[in-house]
Amino acid sequence: MTGPRYTTAELMSRLVAFDTTSHKTNIPLIRFVEDYLLQHGVAPLLVPTPDGEKASLFATIGPQDVSGVALSGHTDVVPVTGQTWDTDPFTVVERDGRFYGRGTSDMKGFLACVLAAVPDFKSRSLRVPIHIAFSYDEEVGCTGVRPMIGEFGTRLPRPRMVIVGEPTSMRVVDAHKGPVRWTVDVRGRAAHSSMAHLGANAIATAGALIGELGRIEDELKRWPPDTRFEPPYPTLQVTLIEGGNATNIVPVSCSFTFDIRTMPGLAPRTIEDRLRAFAETQCLPQMRQVAPEADIVITQANNVPPFHADPNEGVVALALQLTGQNQTFAVSYATEAGLFQAAGAPSVVCGPGDIAQAHTANEWIAASELDACMVFLNKLAAWAEQ
Numbered sequence: 001m002t003g004p005r006y007t008t009a010e011l012m013s014r015l016v017a018f019d020t021t022s023h024k025t026n027i028p029l030i031r032f033v034e035d036y037l038l039q040h041g042v043a044p045l046l047v048p049t050p051d052g053e054k055a056s057l058f059a060t061i062g063p064q065d066v067s068g069v070a071l072s073g074h075t076d077v078v079p080v081t082g083q084t085w086d087t088d089p090f091t092v093v094e095r096d097g098r099f100y101g102r103g104t105s106d107m108k109g110f111l112a113c114v115l116a117a118v119p120d121f122k123s124r125s126l127r128v129p130i131h132i133a134f135s136y137d138e139e140v141g142c143t144g145v146r147p148m149i150g151e152f153g154t155r156l157p158r159p160r161m162v163i164v165g166e167p168t169s170m171r172v173v174d175a176h177k178g179p180v181r182w183t184v185d186v187r188g189r190a191a192h193s194s195m196a197h198l199g200a201n202a203i204a205t206a207g208a209l210i211g212e213l214g215r216i217e218d219e220l221k222r223w224p225p226d227t228r229f230e231p232p233y234p235t236l237q238v239t240l241i242e243g244g245n246a247t248n249i250v251p252v253s254c255s256f257t258f259d260i261r262t263m264p265g266l267a268p269r270t271i272e273d274r275l276r277a278f279a280e281t282q283c284l285p286q287m288r289q290v291a292p293e294a295d296i297v298i299t300q301a302n303n304v305p306p307f308h309a310d311p312n313e314g315v316v317a318l319a320l321q322l323t324g325q326n327q328t329f330a331v332s333y334a335t336e337a338g339l340f341q342a343a344g345a346p347s348v349v350c351g352p353g354d355i356a357q358a359h360t361a362n363e364w365i366a367a368s369e370l371d372a373c374m375v376f377l378n379k380l381a382a383w384a385e386q
Helices: 008-015 027-039 104-123 145-150 192-198 204-219 268-289 314-322 337-343 369-384
Strands: 044-049 054-061 069-074 091-093 097-099 130-135 161-164 175-176 179-188 235-243 253-262 293-305 329-331 347-349 364-365
Touching: 008 104, 008 369, 027 054, 027 104, 027 130, 044 179, 054 104, 054 145, 069 104, 069 369, 097 104, 097 347, 104 130, 104 369, 130 145, 130 192, 130 314, 130 369, 145 337, 161 337, 179 204, 179 268, 204 235, 204 253, 204 268, 253 268, 268 293, 314 347, 314 369, 337 347, 364 369
Parallel strands: 069 130, 069 161, 161 347, 175 329
Antiparallel strands: 044 054, 054 130, 091 097, 097 364, 175 347, 179 253, 179 293, 235 253
């Protein structure tokens, strides 16, 4: 079966035109990819959300009875709200060797390269299959890839190895930090601000908790440094806070969120346990002297594991071979690689584009990066054939 052939730029333009901001559906994009693959004789499997508003896509080119190399990427993008763009974010514009548009670098450029390589993959007698694994909602905590990974070993084959095509400027990344996020809800008792002794101030208690997090943050800065990361230690930040109802009312409630970027070797649970202990011993006894109903609820909102490739697995060596490089790198941003790795699918991160362009206004990817990715995929196909 001979399907349509598009250039990488043409496919990227089609993909960017689908507004797949994380709070919106990605189904039109997935249907486009599904139809494209079917025209090339590749039958994808979808892993939809219960409401059918989003879906991951998994497809295999080559032998169906053995594990292969998965090319993994997410279909969602971050919002353009509040950003000033020179052009329509969802229309790719080429200028001076660059393609501008939301998601060109992160990471529809890689998705376009993978799809553009499908005719070449199909024309070869692959001994090792090439899997296509496109997910959703990576930008809001790598949530969409998890149900797809959950199908490995049952409805979907578990890949022998995974190449996650996040923008690394085609450098081989074998380690990254992992974001873990919590929400803290403080409940006190309201009172007239002139009678403050009758109330339990939720904002003041939240401030004490944030102070403890500040002390933890200072300690993390003294973590044994790993200079492959920038910065070379785990980071902790309070990211959102909301509380109170009026200037003359002792606030009854306050909520805040905090985020830690973990490194291999740091257990996020230790941070949570320390904050819980501080809440139980230093905050709640004082609040409950006035308000027995006072409470502090700490909830882990999301956990993306840090990633460190096993040097004994072949995926790192393969990626270095395909790129012609002899050095690997570590990055501070997170990807889905750690989740694949934890599921028994050894992973590496390597893709076109510069992470400095990701999430920015006038996001762009260089044409030379797309060309380099196509060379990489051509070499991968030749390896899989031999």
